[in-house]
Amino acid sequence: MQAATGAPRGRRPGAGRPKTGKPNPIDVHVGSRVRLRRTLLGMSQEKLGEAIGLTFQQVQKYERGANRIGASRLFDLSRVLDVPVSFFFDDMPADAAAARVDDEDETAGGEERATGGYEPDPMAKRETLELVRAYYKINDPSVRKRLFELTKAVANAAVADAAE
Known part of the structure; x- marks a missing residue:
């Protein structure tokens, strides 16, 4: 059911990820940490997907930061990959940590700011x-x-x- 504004119930209009076409640097970092741990364990995307009830394509999207990882999914990943949830946020660059998802400048044509010049960790x-x-x-x-x-x-x- 939708509210009178046409937005789904429980969500304010315009909430969520800005429509820049680029993933949020925090999502990219968390995804790269998932990939890092999975690879260090020698686990395929397919095996990880099976363990948490996803397809390998969904795991790929998480690892690229194209899809956000919700809290319950992050908890599942931490159990399967045998790391604390905090592991996914370790070593986050300051520019990624400072990125604001709801920054209005990002939606107003500031595509370069949307990524913050973020470069993935070479260790990943x-x-x-x-x-x-x-x-x-x-x-x-x-x-x-x-x-x-x-x-x-x-x-x-x-x-x-x-x-x-």
């Missing part, structure tokens, strides 16, 4: 996660340490080259 990238998993598959600690030292040396050389 698939490449990083695969690299970490491969690194820890190396059983010999001395080989792992040599690889670690080699990687640091290459990175330091790249920084030195860029500074010249």
